[in-house]
Amino acid sequence: MTTFRERIQEAFAEGVPISIDLGSRGRHEHRVSAAAAFPQMEEMRDRARTIRAEVVASLDEQLGRFADAAERAGSTVFFAADATEAREYIVELARTERVTRAVKVKSMVTEEIDLNAALESAGVEAIETDLGEFIVQLAGQPPAHFIAPAIHKDRYEIADLFVAELGVDYSDDPVELNNIARRHLRPRFLTAEMGISGVNFGVAADGSVALVTNEGNGRLCTTAPRIHVAVMGMERVVPTRADLAVMLEVLARSATGQSLSSYTNLVTGPRRSGEPDGPDQLHVVIVDNGRSATLGSSAAEILYCIRCGACLNTCPVYRHLGGHPYGSVYAGPIGKVVTPSLFGLEDWHDLPATSSLCGACEEVCPVRIDIPRLLVELRRQSVDRSTPAVRRSIRLYASLTTRPRLFRLLTRVAARLGRLWSRDGWLRRLPGVLGNWTQHRDLPAPAPETFSDWWRRNRGA
Amino acid sequence: MPVQLFVTCLVNSLYPDVGKATVALLERAGFHVEFPMDQTCCGQPAYNGGYHNEAIDQARQTLDVLDVTKGPIVVPSGSCAAMLIHHVPELVAAEPGYAAKATRVAARTRELTQFLVEEAGIDIRPVRCALATYHASCHGLRWLGVVAEPKTLLDDAGVERVELDGEDECCGFGGLFSINVPEVSAAMMDTKLDRIEASGADIVTGVDVACLMHIGGGLRRRGIPIAVKHIAEVLAGDPE
Numbered sequence: 001m002t003t004f005r006e007r008i009q010e011a012f013a014e015g016v017p018i019s020i021d022l023g024s025r026g027r028h029e030h031r032v033s034a035a036a037a038f039p040q041m042e043e044m045r046d047r048a049r050t051i052r053a054e055v056v057a058s059l060d061e062q063l064g065r066f067a068d069a070a071e072r073a074g075s076t077v078f079f080a081a082d083a084t085e086a087r088e089y090i091v092e093l094a095r096t097e098r099v100t101r102a103v104k105v106k107s108m109v110t111e112e113i114d115l116n117a118a119l120e121s122a123g124v125e126a127i128e129t130d131l132g133e134f135i136v137q138l139a140g141q142p143p144a145h146f147i148a149p150a151i152h153k154d155r156y157e158i159a160d161l162f163v164a165e166l167g168v169d170y171s172d173d174p175v176e177l178n179n180i181a182r183r184h185l186r187p188r189f190l191t192a193e194m195g196i197s198g199v200n201f202g203v204a205a206d207g208s209v210a211l212v213t214n215e216g217n218g219r220l221c222t223t224a225p226r227i228h229v230a231v232m233g234m235e236r237v238v239p240t241r242a243d244l245a246v247m248l249e250v251l252a253r254s255a256t257g258q259s260l261s262s263y264t265n266l267v268t269g270p271r272r273s274g275e276p277d278g279p280d281q282l283h284v285v286i287v288d289n290g291r292s293a294t295l296g297s298s299a300a301e302i303l304y305c306i307r308c309g310a311c312l313n314t315c316p317v318y319r320h321l322g323g324h325p326y327g328s329v330y331a332g333p334i335g336k337v338v339t340p341s342l343f344g345l346e347d348w349h350d351l352p353a354t355s356s357l358c359g360a361c362e363e364v365c366p367v368r369i370d371i372p373r374l375l376v377e378l379r380r381q382s383v384d385r386s387t388p389a390v391r392r393s394i395r396l397y398a399s400l401t402t403r404p405r406l407f408r409l410l411t412r413v414a415a416r417l418g419r420l421w422s423r424d425g426w427l428r429r430l431p432g433v434l435g436n437w438t439q440h441r442d443l444p445a446p447a448p449e450t451f452s453d454w455w456r457r458n459r460g461a
Numbered sequence: 462m463p464v465q466l467f468v469t470c471l472v473n474s475l476y477p478d479v480g481k482a483t484v485a486l487l488e489r490a491g492f493h494v495e496f497p498m499d500q501t502c503c504g505q506p507a508y509n510g511g512y513h514n515e516a517i518d519q520a521r522q523t524l525d526v527l528d529v530t531k532g533p534i535v536v537p538s539g540s541c542a543a544m545l546i547h548h549v550p551e552l553v554a555a556e557p558g559y560a561a562k563a564t565r566v567a568a569r570t571r572e573l574t575q576f577l578v579e580e581a582g583i584d585i586r587p588v589r590c591a592l593a594t595y596h597a598s599c600h601g602l603r604w605l606g607v608v609a610e611p612k613t614l615l616d617d618a619g620v621e622r623v624e625l626d627g628e629d630e631c632c633g634f635g636g637l638f639s640i641n642v643p644e645v646s647a648a649m650m651d652t653k654l655d656r657i658e659a660s661g662a663d664i665v666t667g668v669d670v671a672c673l674m675h676i677g678g679g680l681r682r683r684g685i686p687i688a689v690k691h692i693a694e695v696l697a698g699d700p701e
């Protein structure tokens with residue numbers, strides 16, 4: 001596998017689309033206005049965090065209650081220990097039910113378990129129905145953002161894509177592009193035997209699954225086909241509907257700046273007798289896939305995440321990179337913590353290294369996940385994998401700084417050398433790892449006299 | 462009242478004028494400034510990089526030096542102050558004898574501009590200064606809540622100032638990040654530099670020399686004659 005830095009260099013060489021910066025900045029600004037217009041925002045964030053923390057601390061029990069209630073409501077619940085089990089369950093269900101076409105509501109967890117590929121190879125056509133997700137699926141790409149999967153594409157590219165893949169006439173008018181997708185998808189909604197969704201929240205008290213969308217495709221996917229499969233990360237439980245209400249207060253505001261998403265669906269079991277709409281079967285697939293291994297450690301805080309995407313929108317690294325170079329479905333600040341925590345530091349230790357620890361993510365996170373602290377903790381766990389030259393320099397510097405007399409002497413020597421070595425007090429090219437600095441910026445040389453020497457000379461010791 | 466100056470390792474070696482300006486400001490405000498000679502580095506770079514054994518050694522050294530002194534510990538750096546206030550106590554929590562020292566030192570530690578604003582009676586002299594803009598360094602901003610203080614001080618000193626678009630967006634320094642992933646760090650820096658240029662300011666100022674070193678190094682590489690000065694230097698006026 002390539003390193004993160006290699007993927008970054010590649011992305012920069014190709015040019016990162018400006019739409020990523022514009023789109024994430026725009027959403028961030030919407031979030032800022034929404035938070036400002038909602039006086040209880042900070043209090044709601046506290047409450048949301050408390051709810052998530054309590055759920056994660058008693059996840060076993062909450063999941064048990066959720067599963068029991070869901071079964072009482074007529075759903076079938078399956079616990080998948082990993083991605084393979086989840087895929088196999090859904091593929092097997094499709095096979096026994098003779099499903100040939102599935103319509104999907106965008107969901108990060110189905111991306112995580114790579115469900116579409118498994119369905120396709122079992123002969124099931126899996127169609128993404130969220131406009132952005134539909135676009136990236138046509139382009140053969142993974143989503144580049146939790147809630148704006150096609151953030152990296154502007155309308156002209158989308159227009160070209162639709163011409164190439166759908167055989168329609170060219171139009172770059174956003175409304176017409178929307179209509180093209182709508183016309184293409186409508187018959188597919190009506191003929192699909194299976195609808196697949198994620199789950200924003202599972203309510204333990206009554207076994208409902210809550211699903212928020214802005215396009216209404218979620219409603220079609222969960223009502224038109226005769227089977228609804230809801231795939232849920234195992235952490236996505238809330239105890240009651242009142243708790244759900246708190247989460248909804250912060251979710252849409254953080255994600256898009258809306259006070260509520262356009263559609264909030266609460267699905268409690270399959271269609272009951274006498275009800276006109278709804279599937280005959282509702283399967284809730286609860287996915288562990290590395291999550292339970294974080295319980296009891298500091299990394300368990302990643303399970304508070306509600307995938308609102310606010311941390312991506314505000315992150316200067318994400319804004320300059322987009323989602324794809326991260327190499328995982330989970331991009332952005334939280335992705336740099338989730339990916340190594342779920343899938344192993346071994347392969348992913350370079351993700352946490354790629355952060356300036358500016359803290360912008362924590363500032364907006366609706367559940368106040370301390371992402372910088374988690375990043376530092378993952379760095380701590382992988383120091384032995386850091387660049388040897390950097391590691392040696394840090395160790396050397398640390399040992400000098402614990403010997404104050406020696407430190408003073410050496411900084412004095414450095415001051416003298418700096419004067420000889422530099423051009424007008426600046427260094428333009430340095431060897432070794434410091435060359436990574438001077439590749440892009442000048443470095444000030446040590447000043448001719450250290451502050452401590454100045455102090456001693458002027459004020460006495 | 463005595464105050465202890467924790468000058469930070471970068472100021473000590475690269476920006477001693479910032480230390481001198483800090484002394485001038487504090488003395489002008491009537492404090493008796495002391496400088497514990499054996500101070501070195503608070504351990505922030507090692508801590509952020511995940512090198513916690515090394516950071517603990519540095520934190521212990523710093524605590525040993527500071528805990529025996531009296532009065533507020535003033536730091537002309539948001540990130541080093543945040544290190545002493547927030548991270549050092551966690552870092553040494555399990556080190557026998559150091560948890561209490563860290564708590565005491567954290568309670569005495571103050572970022573310079575917050576100290577100047579919160580200590581009543583500090584008279585800020587008008588200074589002559591070209592058109593300035595302020596960059597909000599992340600750690601001071603988000604860990605210590607340094608938001609209004611620097612601007613208040615600049616305004617009190619009569620410094621003509623333009624707002625910097627995206628002032629609270631990271632300049633891309635991030636310590637080892639700038640060395641480990643220079644491409645991203647530099648891309649962030651370029652965004653910051655574009656905005657600084659667009660602001661029309663002649664001087665960029667801030668509360669952290671580390672970020673200013675990054676910004677200054679970038680401006681110099683671009684050949685842009687915008688001066689970069691720590692806020693202590695701006696407020697102190699011309700150096701002695």
Ligand code: SF4
Binds near residue numbers: 310
């Ligand atoms: S970490 Fe917080 S801000 Fe980021 S996606 Fe998760 S909930 Fe949203």
